[in-house]
Amino acid sequence: PAKKAAGTPVMECIRQTNEVKIESKAIRTSRVLERLYGLEGTLALKNFKRNKRRYRSIVLSLTLSVVLFVSANVFGTCLGQIGEKSAVEADGDISFYTSEMTENEALQLYDQLKTAGGVSKSTYQAVSTYTCTVNTSDFTNEFLDSCGEDSGIDRECDTAELKLDIQFIEDDIYQGFLKSLNLSPGEYNGQNGDMIVVGKKMVDSEIVDLFKDPSMEFTLGTASGDQTKTIRTTFVDTYPLDPPPAEQSEVRDYVLMVVAPYQMKPQFDPLSAPTKMAFTFWSDKPGQSTAKMQTMIDSAGITASYTLYNLHRIFEENRNMTFVVNLFTVIFSIMITLIAVANVFNTISTNIRLRRRELAMLRSVGMSDRDFNKMMRFECALYGLRTLLFGLPISGILSWLIYKGMVLGGAEVAYTFPWSSLAISILGVFLVIFVTMLYATGKIRKENIIDALRDDMD
Numbered sequence: 001p002a003k004k005a006a007g008t009p010v011m012e013c014i015r016q017t018n019e020v021k022i023e024s025k026a027i028r029t030s031r032v033l034e035r036l037y038g039l040e041g042t043l044a045l046k047n048f049k050r051n052k053r054r055y056r057s058i059v060l061s062l063t064l065s066v067v068l069f070v071s072a073n074v075f076g077t078c079l080g081q082i083g084e085k086s087a088v089e090a091d092g093d094i095s096f097y098t099s100e101m102t103e104n105e106a107l108q109l110y111d112q113l114k115t116a117g118g119v120s121k122s123t124y125q126a127v128s129t130y131t132c133t134v135n136t137s138d139f140t141n142e143f144l145d146s147c148g149e150d151s152g153i154d155r156e157c158d159t160a161e162l163k164l165d166i167q168f169i170e171d172d173i174y175q176g177f178l179k180s181l182n183l184s185p186g187e188y189n190g191q192n193g194d195m196i197v198v199g200k201k202m203v204d205s206e207i208v209d210l211f212k213d214p215s216m217e218f219t220l221g222t223a224s225g226d227q228t229k230t231i232r233t234t235f236v237d238t239y240p241l242d243p244p245p246a247e248q249s250e251v252r253d254y255v256l257m258v259v260a261p262y263q264m265k266p267q268f269d270p271l272s273a274p275t276k277m278a279f280t281f282w283s284d285k286p287g288q289s290t291a292k293m294q295t296m297i298d299s300a301g302i303t304a305s306y307t308l309y310n311l312h313r314i315f316e317e318n319r320n321m322t323f324v325v326n327l328f329t330v331i332f333s334i335m336i337t338l339i340a341v342a343n344v345f346n347t348i349s350t351n352i353r354l355r356r357r358e359l360a361m362l363r364s365v366g367m368s369d370r371d372f373n374k375m376m377r378f379e380c381a382l383y384g385l386r387t388l389l390f391g392l393p394i395s396g397i398l399s400w401l402i403y404k405g406m407v408l409g410g411a412e413v414a415y416t417f418p419w420s421s422l423a424i425s426i427l428g429v430f431l432v433i434f435v436t437m438l439y440a441t442g443k444i445r446k447e448n449i450i451d452a453l454r455d456d457m458d
Helices: 002-006 010-015 031-050 052-086 103-113 141-146 171-180 262-271 286-300 311-354 356-364 369-408 419-445 449-454
Strands: 094-098 119-135 159-169 195-203 206-209 215-221 229-235 254-261 275-283 307-310
Touching (some): 052 311, 052 369, 052 419, 094 286, 094 311, 103 119, 103 275, 119 262, 141 195, 141 206, 159 171, 159 262, 254 262, 275 286, 286 307, 286 311, 356 369, 369 419
Parallel strands (some): 159 254, 195 229
Antiparallel strands (some): 094 275, 094 307, 119 159, 119 215, 119 275, 195 254, 215 229
């Protein structure tokens, strides 16, 4: 602007004869539009044609505001999904697990640990890991499509070997689980009863089934292969108690776990499968209870490898992190919205103030306040429609690019088209334009027409 002003003659700047340079044919409108819009609408349309530079600056300002608002909300939504995925929930406040202690040693230690101060509830479980061979034709297409070359599962092969866990839980918890599933306890208890199994895998933020049929038979074995055992299973969607976390070498990208009452464990002991004992405790004072348990373990002279940690503290940190992410998202969106509104308000009000003498001239030749308001409403509609014509497609494209950028960065997020943000933008654009027009034209109406025609802006 300074360079342009320096190159313009002084008298030309004072007279402002260089503000509008346009030929009459450039502002012609069709007779159809004149009949459709009326005089006021025609004047609004001619104003856009007459001064495209100011008109484009307002449309550009509004478009950028829409794009900023929608992009900020999409970015915030992605951050919210990342925060929610990182903040997991689990059963209990304190967890203990070991794979090097015998069953009797572990249960004796459990009887001691559950007496620690603050402990209000506790439970134990055992998780044994077996191998089983299944036909690849039994897999779902979704699961097969997700299996990479390093998964050990090949469509061309007739069979595949999987790891299968059996989670033995306390009998009362198992009975409550059967009741929640509306399953008959008589069919899922005893020597030859069916067993409950969960077979799932996370694929692109969606959980898919491993197998097609709702029930299957599995022949279990171990690495030694000395003995096998065949079980009949029925698939369900969940399990009642979180199993102990897997070691790094044991991590699998799928879940195939049978849930059974602890009374059935002796039936599987002859297979001599590797077993992990785990305890879960609920406490009113998790920190103090964990410290007391550690003292008990040290006093007992335990030499086997084990893990004892305060789940409550970890989950509290995750919840705090989720709160911070959500707070940042809200504040970020509010700041972007305020910046966009201030930008639009300043741009539109300034452009109307620059038309001070033009609007005073229309009033001086007899334009009533009703017609004047109608003309300004037409201008609002034209500003809004042109803004949405450019802003909505650009916002949609940018929302997709933000999502792809998050995915390429390693985040597991699902793309959701920003319908709500676009709807708010549409309403916001017309609201901001309308309010700004009311404010700017209201100030102009209060001025003396003669002063406005004689003088330029203050």
